[in-house]
Amino acid sequence: MTRTLILTRHAKSSWDEPTLSDHDRPLNKRGRCSAPAVSGWLHRNGWLPNEVLSSTALRTRETWDRMGLQADLIQFERSLYLAGPDLMMRALSQASGQTVLMLGHNPGIAEFARQLVRQAPDHGRFDDYPTCATTVIQFEINSWAALRWHSGDVLGFVIPRELPE
Secondary structure, three states, X not given: OOEXXXXXXXXXXXXXXXXXXXXXXXXXXXXXXXXXXXXXXXHHHOOOOOEEEEXXXXXXXXXXXXXXXXXXXXXXXXXXXOOOHHXXXXXXXXXXXXXXEEEEOOOHHHHXXXXXXXXXXXXXXXXXXXXXXXXXXXXXXXXXXXXXXXXEEEEEEEOHHHOOO
């Protein structure tokens, strides 16, 4: 059996309100366009989540909302705000969905992606994982609790600038 992870960094956020905390920054115009573009790419490829694990930050919540996807279980976890790879791994190991979408932040999400895959995709932006970058990774496991580092095969990687608007 396989499990699929959709690993998405939040869309581009706004820095227009200097009094807002980092946790409360909303998406900017570009970010509001990027999230549905990535969602369209996921739809076209048949990669749709049935579970979501996301940071509680406004920009991750807004990215999820603007993606317009549905899932049976959606969890916003404060512990995923600016989480590193180990914490993200612990959260994912508790998941139950066949296809899980995780929404997070850099630098943690970029490092998490690098540590999960057997071989990185041949893409110049995979290592820095720009806003709304998304990797779809498949694992030959029966449950997320069996997930191990460097065990995933990349099915796709995209950044919003490569997608039609």
